[in-house]
Amino acid sequence: MTILRSSQALRLWYEVTLSLVRAEEPDLTARQMTVLLIVYLEAPPHTVRGLAAKLGVTKAVITRALDTLGRHGLLTRKRDPKDMRNVLVQRTVDGALFLERFADLVVAKTEDVTR
Numbered sequence: 124m125t126i127l128r129s130s131q132a133l134r135l136w137y138e139v140t141l142s143l144v145r146a147e148e149p150d151l152t153a154r155q156m157t158v159l160l161i162v163y164l165e166a167p168p169h170t171v172r173g174l175a176a177k178l179g180v181t182k183a184v185i186t187r188a189l190d191t192l193g194r195h196g197l198l199t200r201k202r203d204p205k206d207m208r209n210v211l212v213q214r215t216v217d218g219a220l221f222l223e224r225f226a227d228l229v230v231a232k233t234e235d236v237t238r
Contacts, residue, residue, distance in 0.1 A: 131236045138232040148221065149195040154178070155188045159197055162212055163222055169212040170203070197221055 127135065144150060151159070161177060162169050175185045189212060192198040197218035203209035 125233065125237050127233075127237070134236045135229075135232055138235060139229055142228055142232065143225075148224070149191075149197065151191070151195075152188075154180075154184070155191055158185065158188045158212075159192060159218060159222065162198055162214060163218065167211075167213070168203075171200075171210045171212065174212065192218075195221075 157178065158174055161174060171182050171185050171189070175182045178185070189198060189200060193200065195217070196215055199213045199215055200210050201213065203211050
C-alpha cells in the first residue's frame with residue numbers, strides 16, 4: 124500500500140481535478156460528486172431526506188445537486204411506492220460507468236505522483 128505525503132496528495136487531487144475539467148466528463152462540484160459517491164458506495168435505499176442529513180445540508184441543496192446529476196444521467200429519482208412522501212435516489216448505468224472511469228483516472232494519477 125502506498126502512503127502519500129501531503130505534497131503528493133495535493134498533486135494527486137490537482138492532477139485528477141485538472142483531468143476531469145479537461146475531459147468530456149460532467150464538471151461536478153464537490154457536493155455533487157459526494158452525493159454520487161454516497162449513492163454508489165453505500166447500501167440503498169437513498170432518499171433526499173437521508174442524503175441531506177448525511178451531508179448536513181437542506182433538502183433543497185440536495186435537490187439542486189440531484190437536478191444536475193439527473194441531467195447528466197448519473198442518478199435518477201422516483202417516489203417511494205411505500206411512502207409517497209419520500210423520494211428515492213437510484214443508480215444508473217451511465218453513473219456507474221462515469222465512476223469507473225473516475226476510479227481508473229485516480230489510479231493512473233496515483234501511479235504518476237508516486238513515481
